[in-house]
Amino acid sequence: MKPWILGLTGGIGSGKSAAASHFGSLGVHLVDADQAARWVVEPGRPALTHIVDRFGEQILQGDGALDRAALRTRIFQAPEERQWLEQLLHPLIREEIRNVLDEARSPYAILVSPLLVESAAQRQMSQRVLVVDVPEQVQIERTVQRDQVPEEQVRAILQAQASREERLRHAHDVLVNDRDLAWLQREVERLHEFYLSLQGGQS
Template identity: 80%
Template sequence: MQPWILGLTGGIGSGKSAAASHFARLGVHQVDADQVARWVVEPGRPALARIVDRFGEAILHADGRLDRAALRARIFQTPEERQWLEQLLHPLIRTEMRHALEQARSPYAILVSPLLVESEQQRRMVERILVIDVPEALQLQRTMQRDSVPEQQVRAILQAQAAREERLRHAHDVLVNDRDLAWLHGEVERLHELYLRLHARPQGHSQ
């Protein structure tokens, strides 16, 4: 039986990565959209050559890897350039994500993506959505401590992400991560048991 796909998402500082890591320890195959996005522009990949053709070698580090900060500066100045980049990368990223999810041998697999709610194409790839939720004050506190960045910078990131209410509107399951790590692990294990039972139902959850 093909595994069914769970989408896991949450805002910055929500503990999404910690939750995903514990699912992985429980043996659940997962694909991280951010890692896939980095992989498709690795040296030697066709997408990087196209990007260099468009923007020049100034957007490369000395070792030939993509200078993400330089590229971001270019595309955010010009909406047309950002659109060109998205049209190049998004189909490649979706193809790689699908291929990686197809390798799953666990009863269900997880697509971890901070932009799951914002991307209709990514939402179509999953059958159930788990949102790791946290009060905004805690998001700010955790992110400022973790990244050593000022509050206004974290608020700017929050503004760019989907509103908390929008994420919750799409959620089938919500894990409120406002306690310690042991509690988070317990909640992940509880949800894991639920997801295994969903897979075991006679009608199944197949792709």
């Protein structure tokens, strides 16, 4: 029987990666949308050739890999370039995610994506949505500590992501991650037991 798909999301610094990794250690098959986005532009993949054709060789690093910072700078200045890039990459990322999910042998599989709420296509792939949620101040403190970046930068990222309210509106389940890692892992184990009892992700 094909596994049903749980979409796992949360804002920056919410702990969604820690939650995902604990689900993984329980034997749940995971696919990470961010990783899929990186795979599709690796050297030798057709997408990278298209990007170089469009933006020129200066978009590459010395080793032939994509220079993400240079590309970000280019597309932030020109909305039409960003649109072009999204039209090129989004179908490829979707296909990559599908391929990885098709390999799943666990009763349910997880699509981990920071943009699950913003991306209708990714949301449609999921039968159920779990949001890892924390108060905004906690998100900011954790991210500043983890990435050693200024608070303003974290606030700017928060502004660009879906609002907490918007994410919670799409949630079937919410894991409030405002305690320690041991507590988060116990919550994941509790949800895992519940998810194993579900048919097709619906309770």
